[in-house]
Amino acid sequence: MLTISEKFARLGTDHAPGQEVRQDRVAQDTDLRGDVIAGTPVDFSHGDVNDDAFAPTPGAFEEFVAGVERGGSQAYTEYRGGAELRDSLGERLTHFTGKPVSGADELIITPGTQGALFLALGATVNTGDRVAVVRPDYFANRKLVEFLGGVVVPVRMDYLAHTDGAGLDLGQLEDAFKSGVKTFLFSNPNNPAGVVYTAAEIARIAELATTYGATVIVDQLYSRLLYSGSTYTHLRASNIDANQVVTIMGPSKTESLSGYRLGVAFGAPHIIDRMEKLQAIVSLRAPGYSQAVLRTWFAEPDGWLQDRIALHQALRDELLGVFATVPELVVRAPQAGSYLFPKLPALDVSLHDFVRALRVQAGVTVTPGTEFSPESTDSIRLNFSQNHDAAVQAAHRIAQLIERYRADVGAVRAGIAQ
Amino acid sequence: MLTISEKFARLGTDHAPGQEVRQDRVAQDTDLRGDVIAGTPVDFSHGDVNDDAFAPTPGAFEEFVAGVERGGSQAYTEYRGGAELRDSLGERLTHFTGKPVSGADELIITPGTQGALFLALGATVNTGDRVAVVRPDYFANRKLVEFLGGVVVPVRMDYLAHTDGAGLDLGQLEDAFKSGVKTFLFSNPNNPAGVVYTAAEIARIAELATTYGATVIVDQLYSRLLYSGSTYTHLRASNIDANQVVTIMGPSKTESLSGYRLGVAFGAPHIIDRMEKLQAIVSLRAPGYSQAVLRTWFAEPDGWLQDRIALHQALRDELLGVFATVPELVVRAPQAGSYLFPKLPALDVSLHDFVRALRVQAGVTVTPGTEFSPESTDSIRLNFSQNHDAAVQAAHRIAQLIERYRADVGAVRAGIAQ
Structure with missing residues (x-):
């Protein structure tokens, strides 16, 4: 087997010239509970770069x-x-x-x-x-x-x-x-x-x-x-x-x-x-x-970065406020960036089913925690670089769906005892 | 060892969110013969997308x-x-x-x-x-x-x-x-x-x-x-x-x-x-x-592709005409694309040294044939999607430099006989 140095020595260039949409195609929605909750759809799988959310750097x-x-x-x-x-x-x-x-x-x-x-x-x-x-x-x-x-x-x-x-x-x-x-x-x-x-x-x-x-x-x-x-x-x-x-x-x-x-x-x-x-x-x-x-980059207009941070911080705090009202949901306030990674209460559907329910019933796209760790089977990731009001309303819909799919605590405890 | 299928099965995304400049720094130009030949520099290592050459598709x-x-x-x-x-x-x-x-x-x-x-x-x-x-x-x-x-x-x-x-x-x-x-x-x-x-x-x-x-x-x-x-x-x-x-x-x-x-x-x-x-x-x-x-793409204005082909074909033919004047240079007329791959006469410098001489003395950048095959030690590649007149003049400079560095045929034959 080649060493990494040997491998790259053979790659010389000195003389050289220079998905959530897909799931909907096969979704089985028979296990969904209750009706669709109206609201502006929010895709928390990535930031929103539109003008009414967080637009690209001026210039x-x-x-x-x-x-x-x-x-x-x-x-x-x-x-x-x-x-x-x-x-x-x-x-x-x-x-x-x-x-x-x-x-x-x-x-x-x-x-x-x-x-x-x-x-x-x-x-x-x-x-x-x-x-x-x-x-x-x-x-x-x-x-x-x-x-x-x-x-x-x-x-x-x-x-x-x-x-x-x-x-x-x-x-x-x-x-x-x-x-x-x-x-x-x-x-x-x-x-x-x-x-x-x-x-x-x-x-x-x-x-x-x-x-x-x-x-x-x-x-x-x-x-x-x-x-x-x-x-x-x-x-x-x-x-x-x-x-x-x-x-x-x-x-x-x-x-x-x-x-x-x-x-x-x-x-x-x-x-x-x-x-x-x-x-x-x-x-x-x-x-x-x-x-x-x-x-x-690193040459933005004066005050631009500070404003952007302040807007994200305000949204972060409001979203944390919404999630604080959900019993047994645990989330740590992010110190930087625009990700929230709440650990959800026990649900009686799988994480992937809950994520699909969020998308289909609440117009909310999030990323399941299992993408980040095989142990994160009870967490979802949100990129909250979004339109402020739409994001807050979407967080309320997440809270509603958690209640809809929350596990019966007695049943869960019985399950643990088995 | 994993099979390729197993390898890719582990790369699932179902739940996922959504050089010539360098050589001049170390060039040793002590072996160069004669003076620099004046003319518009042409970089044949890639096509020229400027307006006076071949500009991007309209629209x-x-x-x-x-x-x-x-x-x-x-x-x-x-x-x-x-x-x-x-x-x-x-x-x-x-x-x-x-x-x-x-x-x-x-x-x-x-x-x-x-x-x-x-x-x-x-x-x-x-x-x-x-x-x-x-x-x-x-x-x-x-x-x-x-x-x-x-x-x-x-x-x-x-x-x-x-x-x-x-x-x-x-x-x-x-x-x-x-x-x-x-x-x-x-x-x-x-x-x-x-x-x-x-x-x-x-x-x-x-x-x-x-x-x-x-x-x-x-x-x-x-x-x-x-x-x-x-x-x-x-x-x-x-x-x-x-x-x-x-x-x-x-x-x-x-x-x-x-x-x-x-x-x-x-x-x-x-x-x-x-x-x-x-x-x-x-x-x-x-x-x-x-x-x-x-x-x-594939939706260009009527006649655009035909014009582009005609302009390249006219340039191809003129360049082939220049190279036809160089004894012992062999080149096949390309049937498509904008590459010429002439096989040069025997030179008494290495291919890489000749390529460097072209760049330094004639303002002409080409790619050595060895990039394309270890056996192509006597060929150079030109992407002739360039300004027409500049490319033709550059081809004349290549022809001049070939004569400057052409091997003494008697010496080469003696070499072969040894």
């Missing part, structure tokens, strides 16, 4: 148009993205993360953050490699490891047992490293739970990665949308060798620029090099004209 | 803008692309290829045709699988197989020995199938040689794939730009089981829409399904707003 479209007008030089860039743009982003991300980022050697522009994640994993994980993955965490993480022939080593994160910190089981992470894990992948803020790792948790992750010589890939997609009272610690700026960290970000969430499919990865130069070689055969480059939109 | 930009205006519904589509658009493309590709394409089940929209190729190979090639790859052919093909842990089984294509047909060694292809190859990947028209497979060649490929139960992935990226006197045969419409063929196309070449990064793959439904699952972890989807640009 983004104009930068795209200017890119089209530049023509060929914008359509065809180096595989890792246009050099001038990378230099500019490097400076901005140096400022944001508190540690130098070289646009020339340490940054790649990708088709979405999903593209960045795939390339980062593809550049570090070889067949048979063991990779530590948090539970719960972004749904694609375990799939990426598996597609690449790696072995997922789960690490528990008990976010509900904490009010400060993410609640990662650091002992279990060390056990994973002791067992031979050489790659650790996690999102911060966590997707789906919206919790932020404390400085102490990040320091310990850096210490363990140093001790065991592991590479850490950290998905910081939502790190700009930080609520009041929260503090964010960038792993790359902690006490860890720069060659051991790759950070993933992009303008698809906070900035609502998902329709342009842009992401960036920055960090360890040897991994960024491999990522570019892999990008050459996976997608060549991020869309040329779209890359121009990144000129607006 | 493409307007469709993009309309997509942005639609907002969220355009930004977020099913991973395989918007349903309505797929239906429309299915109808157009049915008409183009002469065999039905279901937009619902047999078509996926991808980030560029590179993305489509990666997904098609990723969906069919497992670790250790043997894959037949033509030499010469598109540079990424062998890299894709290698990244996926497959084994490349080369099949010769002697395009210079033929005036009709691509010249694929069909006996060698059968030997490959006999040796256990289950996947055959080729471009038609061939990239880099621009030659088109005859109906007889395609019929034999279909027959062999049927006999040996192989899957064929055919990259038809340039199949619309067909020169007068050429006939194109779609493999998918030949006598082969629909479940054994995936066809790759996209609007990045003939239509100059590369800045939007769009591709499509269509064919075997089970492979398209796998491709969508893989796309979910590789890039999620093609850029949402960009997808709208595909509305113009």
Whole structure:
């Protein structure tokens, strides 16, 4: 079997030129209870980028148009993205993360953050490699490891047992490293739970990665949308060798620029090099004209980010208020980002059936917790970057349907006793 | 080891939410002979999409803008692309290829045709699988197989020995199938040689794939730009089981829409399904707003395609005329597409050094033949979708540099005699 270095040495590019809809088709709705509840449909599976919800960054479209007008030089860039743009982003991300980022050697522009994640994993994980993955965490993480022939080593994160910190089981992470894990992948803020790792948790992750010589890939997609009272610690700026960290970000969430499919990865130069070689055969480059939109990133109008945070925070608090009225529903207030991950009361239908009932009977689309952890069989994820009033009304409909499908507690207890 | 089916079964998405610049940095130019030749620089490594060369399809930009205006519904589509658009493309590709394409089940929209190729190979090639790859052919093909842990089984294509047909060694292809190859990947028209497979060649490929139960992935990226006197045969419409063929196309070449990064793959439904699952972890989807640009594809203004073909054919013929003046240069007239793949006279510098001299001394960027086949050590590839006059002048500069670096024939013959 080839080593990862040998594999990538053979991928040289030096001389190279650059679903919920589907379920409705087969749905069996015979077990639904009661009538449809009227209301504006809300798709919480992703943010709403329309003008009456959270529109793309001001000036983004104009930068795209200017890119089209530049023509060929914008359509065809180096595989890792246009050099001038990378230099500019490097400076901005140096400022944001508190540690130098070289646009020339340490940054790649990708088709979405999903593209960045795939390339980062593809550049570090070889067949048979063991990779530590948090539970719960972004749904694609375990799939990426598996597609690449790696072995997922789960690490528990008990976010509900904490009010400060993410609640990662650091002992279990060390056990994973002791067992031979050489790659650790996690999102911060966590997707789906919206919790932020404390400085102490990040320091310990850096210490363990140093001790065991592991590479850490950290998905910081939502790190700009930080609520009041929260503090964010960038792993790359902690006490860890720069060659051991790759950070993933992009303008698809906070900035609502998902329709342009842009992401960036920055960090360890040897991994960024491999990522570019892999990008050459996976997608060549991020869309040329779209890359121009990144000129607006970290260069938004004064006050824009603060306003966006305030609007999300107000909505977060109102949604938490609605869920607080539901007996036995447990949810932790997210410290950043726009995800809510409530743990539902005991229901007498399966999670997938309840999720389908929400869609069919309440016009509400959510993502089942099992996408994020096999143990999250009683949680649903909501991306609440939505029209405020529609989202609040939808939360009320969720509360109504929970009552409709709530388990008979006596029956459940009898079940437990058997 | 997992089978490919098992691997993809674990990648389910049912519940999921929705280089030449670098070389100049290290160039050693001490071996260059003579002065720089003045002239407009031409980058033949890819087509020129600027207004004075071959601009994007009329109406493409307007469709993009309309997509942005639609907002969220355009930004977020099913991973395989918007349903309505797929239906429309299915109808157009049915008409183009002469065999039905279901937009619902047999078509996926991808980030560029590179993305489509990666997904098609990723969906069919497992670790250790043997894959037949033509030499010469598109540079990424062998890299894709290698990244996926497959084994490349080369099949010769002697395009210079033929005036009709691509010249694929069909006996060698059968030997490959006999040796256990289950996947055959080729471009038609061939990239880099621009030659088109005859109906007889395609019929034999279909027959062999049927006999040996192989899957064929055919990259038809340039199949619309067909020169007068050429006939194109779609493999998918030949006598082969629909479940054994995936066809790759996209609007990045003939239509100059590369800045939007769009591709499509269509064919075997089970492979398209796998491709969508893989796309979910590789890039999620093609850029949402960009997808709208595909509305113009196969729906261009009357006469537009004919004009574009005529302009390319006139340029092809003038370039062939320039190269015909160079003693011992051999080139076959491309039957489709915008690639020229001349075999150069013996030089007394290496191919890579000559390619660098072209760039540094003549302002001409070409791709070395070794990207397409390890045996093509004496060929260069030009994408002549360029400004007409600039391209012709650049070809004259190539001819000049060939004379500057031409091997002393006596010395070469002495070398051969040793």
